Amino acid sequence: MAMVLEANNLTWQVDNKKIVDQISFSLKKGETLGIVGPNGAGKTSLLKCLYRGYPLSDGDIKITGKNLGDVDRKYIAQKVAVVAQHHDSVFDLTVFDVVHMGLLPHKGLFDRDNSEDLQLIELALKKVDLFEKSTQIFKTLSGGEQQRCLIARAIVQRPSILIMDEPTNHLDVFYQHQILELVNKLELSLVITIHDLNLAAQYCDRLLLMAEGKVIAIDTPEKLLTRERLQQVFKLDCIVDKNPFTESPRITFSGTNFADLTVEPDKRECVKTVGIKNEN
Numbered sequence: 341m342a343m344v345l346e347a348n349n350l351t352w353q354v355d356n357k358k359i360v361d362q363i364s365f366s367l368k369k370g371e372t373l374g375i376v377g378p379n380g381a382g383k384t385s386l387l388k389c390l391y392r393g394y395p396l397s398d399g400d401i402k403i404t405g406k407n408l409g410d411v412d413r414k415y416i417a418q419k420v421a422v423v424a425q426h427h428d429s430v431f432d433l434t435v436f437d438v439v440h441m442g443l444l445p446h447k448g449l450f451d452r453d454n455s456e457d458l459q460l461i462e463l464a465l466k467k468v469d470l471f472e473k474s475t476q477i478f479k480t481l482s483g484g485e486q487q488r489c490l491i492a493r494a495i496v497q498r499p500s501i502l503i504m505d506e507p508t509n510h511l512d513v514f515y516q517h518q519i520l521e522l523v524n525k526l527e528l529s530l531v532i533t534i535h536d537l538n539l540a541a542q543y544c545d546r547l548l549l550m551a552e553g554k555v556i557a558i559d560t561p562e563k564l565l566t567r568e569r570l571q572q573v574f575k576l577d578c579i580v581d582k583n584p585f586t587e588s589p590r591i592t593f594s595g596t597n598f599a600d601l602t603v604e605p606d607k608r609e610c611v612k613t614v615g616i617k618n619e620n
């Protein structure tokens with residue numbers, strides 16, 4: 341099957357420190373890849389490499405078969421939509437105007453909107469249930485509504501790949517599920533960073549687990565999320581069983597178990613909880 345995204349040996353460094361260190365993976369059409377790992381692992385930096393916010397020190401990226409170095413920004417904007425963590429630039433715009441921005445990669449400088457464009461915006465706003473709030477200023481929306489507004493912009497953009505940096509951040513449990521269900525139904529290829537491993541297991545086809553800039557493993561949630569691996573990376577003991585609703589892996593972490601919490605996380609030794617039955 342043709343790959344929508346191919347990342348080969350991606351490396352990005354600052355002051356000789358490799359923040360993203362020789363990462364390779366590919367993404368199939370319609371697949372959802374979740375990037376997981378501890379704070380500071382390099383997840384956001386990896387995403388920024390993907391949409392060319394950061395210049396690579398080494399490696400290359402192909403999007404729909406074309407090398408990123410050989411295409412212009414407009415091609416990237418047509419193929420890749422991004423929902424980043426910070427969106428200050430759209431704060432004072434109305435919901436309609438933010439969603440309208442999704443048309444820009446497909447327009448020439450002097451092109452006017454036609455009826456199809458307006459229909460597309462209307463459909464996208466209805467899909468995320470924000471049509472009634474079209475004239476509201478973006479910054480006055482709730483966190484969940486802001487995420488939905490940015491997803492509507494991505495729908496209008498009609499990309500092949502949607503990249504989202506922690507899309508469930510600051511959302512309550514209802515909106516966490518709503519956002520992830522919504523983007524999964526769009527039938528796009530998705531790359532998302534996500535801290536909640538249970539949500540990642542439920543909504544992602546594959547996970548890329550990273551730490552200190554490197555890939556620890558890439559696999560399906562069922563194969564990747566093992567007690568041993570999670571202990572090694574997060575320094576916490578856990579039980580891995582199954583979510584009774586979805587059958588996806590369910591992870592329950594123990595408390596920290598550390599006598600001295602002032603020790604840096606990467607120097608901590610994981611203390612196993614005695615007597616825990618683990619299905620992995």
Ligand SMILES: Nc1ncnc2c1ncn2[C@@H]1O[C@H](COP(=O)(O)OP(=O)(O)OP(=O)(O)O)[C@@H](O)[C@H]1O
Pocket residue numbers: 354359377378379380381382383384385386
């Ligand atoms: N522009 C930069 N200059 C210097 N260091 C940077 C830069 N961007 C990121 N870093 C460093 O790279 C490391 C990885 O940061 P990044 O934000 O990619 O991690 P993350 O896995 O997304 O973390 P979190 O889960 O906390 O959001 C951090 O130590 C960070 O300080």
